[in-house]
Amino acid sequence: MSLLQAAIEPLAFPVLIGDIGGTNVRFALLSDANAEPRSFPPVETRSYPDIETAIEENVLAHTSVMPRSAVIAVAGPVSGNEVDLTNADWIVRPHDIVERIGVADVILLNDFEALALALPELKDNDLHRIGGGAIETFCTKVVVGPGTGLGVGGLAHAARIWVPLPGEGGHVSFGPVEPDEFPVWRAIEPEHGRISAESLLAGRGIVRLYRAVATVEGSMPQLHSPAMITDAALSGTDPCAERTIELYARLLGRLAGDLALVLMARGGVYVGGGIAPRLIPFLERGEFRRAFEAKAPHDELMRGMSTVVITRESPALLGLAAFARTPNRFGVSLTGRRWKKAAVAAH
Numbered sequence: 001m002s003l004l005q006a007a008i009e010p011l012a013f014p015v016l017i018g019d020i021g022g023t024n025v026r027f028a029l030l031s032d033a034n035a036e037p038r039s040f041p042p043v044e045t046r047s048y049p050d051i052e053t054a055i056e057e058n059v060l061a062h063t064s065v066m067p068r069s070a071v072i073a074v075a076g077p078v079s080g081n082e083v084d085l086t087n088a089d090w091i092v093r094p095h096d097i098v099e100r101i102g103v104a105d106v107i108l109l110n111d112f113e114a115l116a117l118a119l120p121e122l123k124d125n126d127l128h129r130i131g132g133g134a135i136e137t138f139c140t141k142v143v144v145g146p147g148t149g150l151g152v153g154g155l156a157h158a159a160r161i162w163v164p165l166p167g168e169g170g171h172v173s174f175g176p177v178e179p180d181e182f183p184v185w186r187a188i189e190p191e192h193g194r195i196s197a198e199s200l201l202a203g204r205g206i207v208r209l210y211r212a213v214a215t216v217e218g219s220m221p222q223l224h225s226p227a228m229i230t231d232a233a234l235s236g237t238d239p240c241a242e243r244t245i246e247l248y249a250r251l252l253g254r255l256a257g258d259l260a261l262v263l264m265a266r267g268g269v270y271v272g273g274g275i276a277p278r279l280i281p282f283l284e285r286g287e288f289r290r291a292f293e294a295k296a297p298h299d300e301l302m303r304g305m306s307t308v309v310i311t312r313e314s315p316a317l318l319g320l321a322a323f324a325r326t327p328n329r330f331g332v333s334l335t336g337r338r339w340k341k342a343a344v345a346a347h
């Protein structure tokens with residue numbers, strides 16, 4: 001335990017852990033501190049009116065184990081007693097989880113903070129390395145993950161504990177850099193009046209990028225979903241889709257490099273989320289790593305930093321499980337993010 005922070009009161013087992021994404025929800029149960037989590041199949045967020053119904057139908061209906069605590073990661077900033085998911089219709093209310101699910105203790109974390117907690121747990125066979133560089137033990141790590149949104153998080157090692165650095169880095173402004181990108185940018189439809197990294201690199205961004213590439217090339221966009229575009233690119237059946245995903249890989253590499261520079265990520269840049277594992281053949285073509293390293297005068301520094309794609313299923317649950325088992329191994333502040341039953345009843 002660190003002397004720098006008050007000890008986190010341990011959670012009572014069984015612990016329900018959950019990763020609530022804009023598209024998918026994943027749950028698991030941790031029966032005690034030494035057990036492997038029991039995972040339940042992922043389900044779609046939009047199929048349920050609220051998180052309590054999703055827990056009842058996908059966890060409680062399939063087990064006699066009654067969770068006593070819950071640690072839930074949500075795609076959005078956690079503040080106050082209501083968390084509005086950035087890319088889904090749910091509003092997560094810890095008071096409702098306590099009342100309907102019957103747990104006495106609820107902790108809410110940001111989803112990329114949970115993913116950051118998982119990074120030291122990931123083994124070689126959970127990762128696919130792109131390019132060279134090294135992962136230095138106990139150095140700062142960065143995670144960036146395109147999915148429904150674009151999550152970003154960091155993990156620093158300080159005072160012998162791992163400290164997650166949550167943020168909303170997916171919303172940074174994103175401009176053209178290389179000559180062929182300027183006409184594409186002029187053809188991109190802005191989102192919320194601007195072009196952010198998320199507006200191009202999240203799932204919906206693939207469609208936005210594809211339309212812009214088609215406009216520049218003077219062709220009619222034929223494909224209308226991220227999966228259609230990546231499938232066509234991977235199978236080589238649509239040249240415009242192929243150029244789009246080639247550009248996508250470059251832009252993702254550039255953002256990953258910028259984030260690595262900001263935090264000096266000698267501990268590695270991890271690419272998570274649902275999209276990157278599908279695009280590994282494109283990430284390996286060279287543009288991803290070239291753009292990652294093109295940070296003159298720091299190209300050499302960049303060549304020394306490692307980029308890896310997380311290929312393990314539901315990695316955020318791994319981070320939540322590690323936190324639930326040994327919360328004091330991590331410097332996670334729970335101020336305003338933990339709800340206890342007694343306090344909820346008095347509310």
Ligand SMILES: Nc1ncnc2c1ncn2[C@@H]1O[C@H](COP(=O)(O)OP(=O)(O)OP(=O)(O)O)[C@@H](O)[C@H]1O
Pocket residue numbers: 020021022023024025075087111145146147148149150151202203204206226227228230231273274275278
């Ligand atoms: N084959 C595919 N190629 C590219 N994108 C895809 C593919 N299949 C699904 N997607 C997109 O991936 C996104 C879902 O990503 P992910 O599985 O990481 O979901 P999530 O965890 O719910 O997202 P988040 O945590 O970002 O809210 C959606 O935008 C979807 O359109």
